Amino acid sequence: MSGVTESDPPLLSVRGLTKSYGGRIGCAGIDLELWPGEVLGIVGESGSGKSTLLACLAGHLEADAGTALYAGRDVLTLPEPARRRLGRTEWAFVHQHARDGLRMNVSAGGNVGERLMAGGARHYGDIRRTAEDWLARVEIDPARIDDRPSQFSGGMQQRLQIARGLVTGPKLVLMDEPTGGLDVSVQARLLDLLRGLVRRMGLSAIVVTHDLGVVRLLADRLMVMKDGRAVETGLTDRVLDDPQHGYTQLLVSSVLPT
Amino acid sequence: MTDYNFAYLDEPTKKMIRRAILKGLAVPGYQVPFASREMPMPCGWGTGGVQVTAACLMPKDVLKVIDQGADDTTNAVSIRAFFARVAGVATTTRTAKASIIQTRHRIPETPLREDQILVYQVPIPEPLRFLEPRETETRRMHALEEYGLMHVKLYEDIARHGAIATSYAYPAMVNDRYVFDPSPIPRFDNPKLESPAIQLFGAGREQRIYAIPPHTRVVSLDFEDHPFEASKADGVCALCGAEDSYLDEIVADDAGTRRFQCSDTDWCAERRA
Amino acid sequence: MISVSHLSKRFVLHNQGGAEIPVLTEAALTVAPGECVALTGASGSGKSTLLRLLQGNYVPGGGSLVVAGLDLATASAREVSALRRGTLGYVSQFLRVVPRVPAVEVVAEPLAALGVPEEEARARAEALLARLNLPERLWPLSPTTFSGGEQQRVNIARGFVHPYPVLLLDEPTASLDPVNRAVVLDLIREAKARGAAVVGIFHDGPARAEVADREVDVSVFAPRAAS
Numbered sequence: 001m002s003g004v005t006e007s008d009p010p011l012l013s014v015r016g017l018t019k020s021y022g023g024r025i026g027c028a029g030i031d032l033e034l035w036p037g038e039v040l041g042i043v044g045e046s047g048s049g050k051s052t053l054l055a056c057l058a059g060h061l062e063a064d065a066g067t068a069l070y071a072g073r074d075v076l077t078l079p080e081p082a083r084r085r086l087g088r089t090e091w092a093f094v095h096q097h098a099r100d101g102l103r104m105n106v107s108a109g110g111n112v113g114e115r116l117m118a119g120g121a122r123h124y125g126d127i128r129r130t131a132e133d134w135l136a137r138v139e140i141d142p143a144r145i146d147d148r149p150s151q152f153s154g155g156m157q158q159r160l161q162i163a164r165g166l167v168t169g170p171k172l173v174l175m176d177e178p179t180g181g182l183d184v185s186v187q188a189r190l191l192d193l194l195r196g197l198v199r200r201m202g203l204s205a206i207v208v209t210h211d212l213g214v215v216r217l218l219a220d221r222l223m224v225m226k227d228g229r230a231v232e233t234g235l236t237d238r239v240l241d242d243p244q245h246g247y248t249q250l251l252v253s254s255v256l257p258t
Numbered sequence: 259m260t261d262y263n264f265a266y267l268d269e270p271t272k273k274m275i276r277r278a279i280l281k282g283l284a285v286p287g288y289q290v291p292f293a294s295r296e297m298p299m300p301c302g303w304g305t306g307g308v309q310v311t312a313a314c315l316m317p318k319d320v321l322k323v324i325d326q327g328a329d330d331t332t333n334a335v336s337i338r339a340f341f342a343r344v345a346g347v348a349t350t351t352r353t354a355k356a357s358i359i360q361t362r363h364r365i366p367e368t369p370l371r372e373d374q375i376l377v378y379q380v381p382i383p384e385p386l387r388f389l390e391p392r393e394t395e396t397r398r399m400h401a402l403e404e405y406g407l408m409h410v411k412l413y414e415d416i417a418r419h420g421a422i423a424t425s426y427a428y429p430a431m432v433n434d435r436y437v438f439d440p441s442p443i444p445r446f447d448n449p450k451l452e453s454p455a456i457q458l459f460g461a462g463r464e465q466r467i468y469a470i471p472p473h474t475r476v477v478s479l480d481f482e483d484h485p486f487e488a489s490k491a492d493g494v495c496a497l498c499g500a501e502d503s504y505l506d507e508i509v510a511d512d513a514g515t516r517r518f519q520c521s522d523t524d525w526c527a528e529r530r531a
Numbered sequence: 532m533i534s535v536s537h538l539s540k541r542f543v544l545h546n547q548g549g550a551e552i553p554v555l556t557e558a559a560l561t562v563a564p565g566e567c568v569a570l571t572g573a574s575g576s577g578k579s580t581l582l583r584l585l586q587g588n589y590v591p592g593g594g595s596l597v598v599a600g601l602d603l604a605t606a607s608a609r610e611v612s613a614l615r616r617g618t619l620g621y622v623s624q625f626l627r628v629v630p631r632v633p634a635v636e637v638v639a640e641p642l643a644a645l646g647v648p649e650e651e652a653r654a655r656a657e658a659l660l661a662r663l664n665l666p667e668r669l670w671p672l673s674p675t676t677f678s679g680g681e682q683q684r685v686n687i688a689r690g691f692v693h694p695y696p697v698l699l700l701d702e703p704t705a706s707l708d709p710v711n712r713a714v715v716l717d718l719i720r721e722a723k724a725r726g727a728a729v730v731g732i733f734h735d736g737p738a739r740a741e742v743a744d745r746e747v748d749v750s751v752f753a754p755r756a757a758s
Binding site: 080081103105107109113114116117122123125127128145146 | 416484
């Protein structure tokens with residue numbers, strides 16, 4: 001009746017992912033699964049290992065141990081060319097700071113078009129039309145296609161970064177504090193946009209954030225991390241409304257009422 | 259002559275450079291690092307090209323040196339005199355008579371032959387440099403053939419100027435593998451990169467050598483709807499009347515009268531002879 | 532459709548010396564298709580807790596809690612999500628939405644998640660909002676700025692936009708005027724008529740009397756005050 005069986009294959013299956021910095025634990029023994037169309041939130045305070053986990057998955061950091069199966073392959077041990085190809089086709093990464101994910105000296109259109117051109121698109125007019133379409137989808141006036149990101153506001157830069165990543169129709173998006181550093185009203189707009197895109201494109205996403213409000217609105221499931229370990233996982237509203245672990249209770253009770 | 263080894267560089271250095279050249283020829287378009295030496299001229303004057311020429315020169319060679327197509331500019335005259343003195347080789351201004359031609363910013367109009375070597379002076383060998391400043395990253399991009407960024411550069415050109423405005427140092431793909439910077443030759447010369455001659459590129463300051471073996475496929479990058487065009491100034495040479503050679507625009511008098519003339523002085527002179 | 536037995540629930544406050552707050556013990560409840568059961572009991576007796584347990588929002592402490600064939604005590608997060616998507620409707624007292632989303636989209640969203648084409652989802656959402664007398668000029672606006680009664684109607688529309696086989700209603704008629712209250716009671720009756728199993732908390736006694744087939748006093752599940 002529920003329409004879901006546990007035998008459906010997950011899109012991503014992580015087992016025992018561990019990363020240390022010298023003697024200090026980054027993250028340890030992380031298991032997680034992500035199914036198609038699902039958004040997983042990872043919360044925890046600074047230093048909890050959530051960004052380390054994301055960086056290992058994205059290939060920005062090399063994990064010490066563990067596996068991360070995607071489409072039958074362990075992405076942690078994938079040869080670099082295949083890894084990078086994955087990173088610009090079926091995966092996308094959204095950085096907290098848009099300038100880390102954008103080319104600031106390249107126009108908005110060029111930024112959005114880069115993944116297309118990297119994938120072999122060689123028709124300028126088509127690339128441009130696709131870029132215009134994507135600018136509109138992330139609510140940037142397509143007339144600004146030739147402006148550089150430096151002329152955009154912080155919220156626009158973040159939306160441009162998202163367009164740049166999603167233009168190739170990825171299956172999995174990794175987001176590191178996507179609303180961090182943005183004004184509250186701008187955050188709401190971005191969240192709305194992300195929700196819509198996730199829904200319409202059937203995206204799966206992992207969103208790392210310390211903002212419980214963000215995950216409540218965006219994530220289907222939640223993982224709470226502390227000192228490099230996952231202390232609690234489950235349905236987002238269940239973890240937030242009926243936290244079982246002392247740390248999660250502390251985290252939830254620390255949120256200022258809105 | 260006894261004060262110098264033949265062609266100025268000592269033999270072990272020449273050997274080292276020749277190894278880099280051979281590697282460059284074996285992997286067309288790949289930038290081979292080499293231990294660039296101090297030369298008795300400043301970087302920017304063609305020290306990379308001079309070292310490559312020195313490593314290639316044999317006593318029987320006939321050397322031609324051009325700068326922007328001309329044999330008689332300071333840079334060309336100095337380098338020609340340098341090798342005449344330290345190698346004692348014959349020099350010429352005639353493209354057809356030279357066995358080695360060192361060039362800055364041009365490919366001669368006269369078609370080259372299989373028994374000739376064209377040595378380019380290269381200021382910046384990395385075509386991806388201006389878009390991706392990290393050398394570690396650009397080398398990885400070459401290794402993995404990730405050249406999307408090169409098209410981003412051309413995209414930006416069209417977006418800003420309505421057409422590909424890159425008019426020199428126009429990037430091209432060598433042997434279907436490496437994207438390379440042909441040095442600041444005008445894009446008019448790009449079709450001539452597919453040549454029977456050996457083409458060697460030396461970047462002294464950046465310590466890189468790369469090469470195009472004879473008869474190697476060289477494709478200038480472009481878009482389907484904005485194809486590559488080997489453009490030149492729309493005019494004719496005021497001296498020889500040539501319509502199909504690369505032209506320099508020259509201010510002829512104090513009144514600002516402008517005229518065109520062949521950039522390749524030897525070719526122009528031959529036509530008038 | 533709903534079968535609860537030996538269900539217990541307590542909260543453990545780890546940051547307050549592990550203080551335990553028992554809320555339910557040996558709770559039992561069965562609801563058949565087409566039946567509406569009203570949870571009653573004094574404030575604090577655990578009505579909301581039981582409703583939230585049924586919704587999967589709270590973690591069951593012990594016993595079993597089967598909704599539409601899925602035991603929420605052992606189900607995975609994904610199974611609960613899927614249950615909520617297609618089977619288990621919920622009308623909360625509170626509206627929790629992304630601030631900028633228009634009311635009509637808030638209502639249509641559960642249909643979109645079920646793969647209903649956008650236009651059809653929108654049309655159904657609009658029909659329901661019209662029936663609940665929400666002024667049309669409010670449809671394109673975010674409900675975060677609405678009055679309590681308006682927000683409540685958006686919540687109700689969201690819960691009734693899809694014919695969920697199971698419906699959980701938390702104070703569905705609170706803060707509604709008589710006209711809209713009547714509309715909601717009609718909606719509940721229609722849901723029952725199509726075979727939905729309905730569980731509700733109604734402080735509004737007359738409303739409860741109108742739609743509920745049975746009442747279950749939750750206070751009998753309260754743990755003995757001995758603790």
